[in-house]
Amino acid sequence: MKIFEPEIVAFCCHYCAYTAADMAGSKRISYPANVKIIRVPCTGKVDAIHIMKAFEKGADGVYVAGCLQGDCHFKNGNTRAKYRVEQVQIILGDLGWEKQRVAMINMSAGMGERFARTALEFTQTIKQLGPSPIKITHTDINQQAIRF
Amino acid sequence: MITAEQKPLNEILDYISPYDRIILVGCNECVTVCAAGGRKEVGLLASALHLNFLKHGRTVEIKEITLERQCDPEYAEELVSEIDRTDAILSMACGCGVQTIAARYNEKPVFPAVNTKFMGASVSQGIWEEKCQGCGDCLLGITGGICPVARCSKHLLNGPCGGTSKGMCEIAPDVDCAWCLIWERLKALGMEKRYEEIMEAKDFRAAGGGGPRRIIRKDLSL
Ligand code: SF4
Ligand code: SF4
Ligand code: SF4
Numbered sequence: 001m002k003i004f005e006p007e008i009v010a011f012c013c014h015y016c017a018y019t020a021a022d023m024a025g026s027k028r029i030s031y032p033a034n035v036k037i038i039r040v041p042c043t044g045k046v047d048a049i050h051i052m053k054a055f056e057k058g059a060d061g062v063y064v065a066g067c068l069q070g071d072c073h074f075k076n077g078n079t080r081a082k083y084r085v086e087q088v089q090i091i092l093g094d095l096g097w098e099k100q101r102v103a104m105i106n107m108s109a110g111m112g113e114r115f116a117r118t119a120l121e122f123t124q125t126i127k128q129l130g131p132s133p134i135k136i137t138h139t140d141i142n143q144q145a146i147r148f
Numbered sequence: 149m150i151t152a153e154q155k156p157l158n159e160i161l162d163y164i165s166p167y168d169r170i171i172l173v174g175c176n177e178c179v180t181v182c183a184a185g186g187r188k189e190v191g192l193l194a195s196a197l198h199l200n201f202l203k204h205g206r207t208v209e210i211k212e213i214t215l216e217r218q219c220d221p222e223y224a225e226e227l228v229s230e231i232d233r234t235d236a237i238l239s240m241a242c243g244c245g246v247q248t249i250a251a252r253y254n255e256k257p258v259f260p261a262v263n264t265k266f267m268g269a270s271v272s273q274g275i276w277e278e279k280c281q282g283c284g285d286c287l288l289g290i291t292g293g294i295c296p297v298a299r300c301s302k303h304l305l306n307g308p309c310g311g312t313s314k315g316m317c318e319i320a321p322d323v324d325c326a327w328c329l330i331w332e333r334l335k336a337l338g339m340e341k342r343y344e345e346i347m348e349a350k351d352f353r354a355a356g357g358g359g360p361r362r363i364i365r366k367d368l369s370l
Binding site: 047 | 156158188191192195196199202
């Protein structure tokens with residue numbers, strides 16, 4: 001059986017998580033290739049609709065990685081991002097999806113190890129949850145097609 | 149403005165599940181300001197509906213349109229070019245908008261996606277409170293700018309009642325007693341005398357007790 005390799009989208013703040021990812025790279029700390037990074041000027045720029053569109057396009061999990069609480073370069077962008085992640089969790093819950101498919105993570109620019117560790121942990125969480133319900137449906141349909 | 153909140157997703161899905169082509173219509177005014185049914189919320193709801201349908205292996209066409217003012221016939225007209233290509237309309241405007249659309253396009257089912265709540269004002273970012281019940285005969289001029297009809301839980305015209313406690317209403321510790329506010333305000337304005345005058349029973353026909361209300365302005369009518 002093919003091993004499930006999830007597609008994960010990480011919205012990373014330019015001032016912290018994105019730099020931390022860079023740091024992980026320069027320190028040769030590897031993190032799962034499943035995580036596709038989208039650099040944003042501040043996590044406050046990430047709206048609920050961006051997270052939803054990632055799911056619509058087939059992401060199995062999405063996380064937003066911003067600065068540590070109180071350390072946002074734009075005062076409270078990361079707090080806003082946290083609320084938006086919670087908003088999407090509510091929507092996913094209403095749809096009967098697992099809320100853990102979306103998460104807010106905080107770190108500073110110097111935390112290369114933490115970036116790699118959280119990327120790994122989130123990937124493992126999503127692997128345990130399995131493919132996004134959208135994909136399950138697609139596969140079901142394909143399998144049916146084969147069977148008939 | 150008129151405030152609203154999105155309905156539970158399950159209820160919305162129940163309404164629209166039978167249809168394959170839907171127009172999701174927002175409104176650029178009140179419901180945009182209270183973040184219940186503007187362009188942004190239209191996008192978010194459309195996305196949630198897509199996710200749900202995709203999960204069930206269905207692709208439903210959802211056309212997102214946000215009208216300037218859904219309760220105005222001239223803006224409702226803007227859906228004309230889309231209407232033949234749709235099976236149902238889901239509206240994110242307040243009840244006035246939903247009804248305007250339903251009246252104009254009576255050959256198509258029209259469903260509300262929000263619950264219209266009250267006429268209110270924003271007290272701080274993300275918080276709205278009821279301020280007016282449209283009683284048709286405004287009392288604010290004699291109550292120090294604080295409405296007893298909308299903000300006193302018992303709609304008393306000669307309050308406060310015995311339930312007032314330390315400036316709060318008996319219904320909840322975080323709800324101001326409107327009559328306490330009225331008294332404080334009149335005192336600050338040196339208008340205590342006004343408080344002593346007993347207000348007569350209000351004629352609630354103007355408030356809707358006489359049936360649906362209507363405004364006719366001959367100077368504006370065509
Ligand atoms: S339909 Fe009219 S009253 Fe209702 S939210 Fe839109 S502008 Fe406001
Ligand atoms: S007195 Fe009537 S019109 Fe005036 S604010 Fe209160 S409900 Fe509205
Ligand atoms: S406590 Fe004040 S606001 Fe509450 S019902 Fe009595 S008079 Fe009205």
